Amino acid sequence: MSIMKRKKFTIKEWIPAERPREKMLLFGADALSNAELLAIFIGSGTPKESAVGLAQRILDGYDGNLELLSQVPAHALYRFHGIGPAKAVTLKAAFELHRRKGLPVQEDYSLFVLNGSGDCVRLFWEYHGDRSDRESWFLLANSNRRFLGLVQLSSYVDTPDDLDLGDLLYTIQDHCASKLVFIQKGDFTDPVPSASDIALYEELKATAELLGLDLMDFLMVSETSHCSFADLDLVPILPYR
Incomplete structure (x- = not known):
């Protein structure tokens, strides 16, 4: 058969x-x-x-x-x-x-100058969209605070021990930035800096200064709110001036 x-x-x-x-x-x-x-x-x-x-x-x-x-x-x-x-x-x-398709039409930001934390948040969401909940990014600018780009770090940075200097070096070499804004994206309902966040900011600032860079701001961003160290006067100088 x-x-x-x-x-x-x-x-x-x-x-x-x-x-x-x-x-x-x-x-x-x-x-x-x-x-x-x-x-x-x-x-x-x-x-x-x-x-x-x-x-x-x-x-x-x-x-x-x-x-x-x-x-x-x-x-x-x-x-x-x-x-x-x-x-x-x-x-x-x-x-x-x-x-x-759900994002607004992107403008040409190559000449965009950062004049405050609101500009940084706007640019972040314009480029970021909807990805995972916990991420760490650097927003890059030149000496005149002109926007250069956004770079995601290889892992989420929550404490100074999480900081990978290689990430920072690669970011600078690749984009020729002189000013940085650190962006920590999380599921914050009401982002308020903790002692750990302040320690991380101090470590980032010290590392940036060693490399001849200016850390302009530290932003904690969620889908519903954000917190800026510059707006809270936790940054010693007026970074957006």
């Missing part, structure tokens, strides 16, 4: 109304499942699996949670057979575009 193997059809062999791209053109994006939408970005599957099947397997790997999937780094997707750097980066680019 012979056993007939069931033929696996590629997407090209599907009827047009069932292929993701053609289905979208015929019926609109709302007619596609999440797996079918992801399949359009993935482009192709493997010899044994269609792009839709591969997309569904990725979704299953994150319990169908698109928000969770959107937050994983590109290299985390390599564990799915059929996904390499090109496809992983394509998926990350799609999620990044979705994230940015």
Whole structure:
């Protein structure tokens, strides 16, 4: 008795109304499942699996949670057979575009001068968007307080022991900054500097001075509020003047 193997059809062999791209053109994006939408970005599957099947397997790997999937780094997707750097980066680019759609249109900040902590907070959220809860950043400026960029540190800095001097050196060498604002993003409901925060500020300030840099401010930022050491007169000089 012979056993007939069931033929696996590629997407090209599907009827047009069932292929993701053609289905979208015929019926609109709302007619596609999440797996079918992801399949359009993935482009192709493997010899044994269609792009839709591969997309569904990725979704299953994150319990169908698109928000969770959107937050994983590109290299985390390599564990799915059929996904390499090109496809992983394509998926990350799609999620990044979705994230940015809710942000205001970015202005050209290359000539933007920092005149207060509010400017720093505005720039931070303009560039940051919605990522994880606990992060540490440096906002960079030149000697005229002209904005140069934002750089995230490799790990969250909570105490002086967490400070990685290599992070600071790399930041300076790469951007030629002369002024810095340290930004600590957390889930603060009402950010108030603790003794540990003040000690961290003093350590950052001392390290910056050794490198010939000016630490203008220390900001504690959450989605609902922020706290500026400069606004609280914890910074010895007027940093935004």
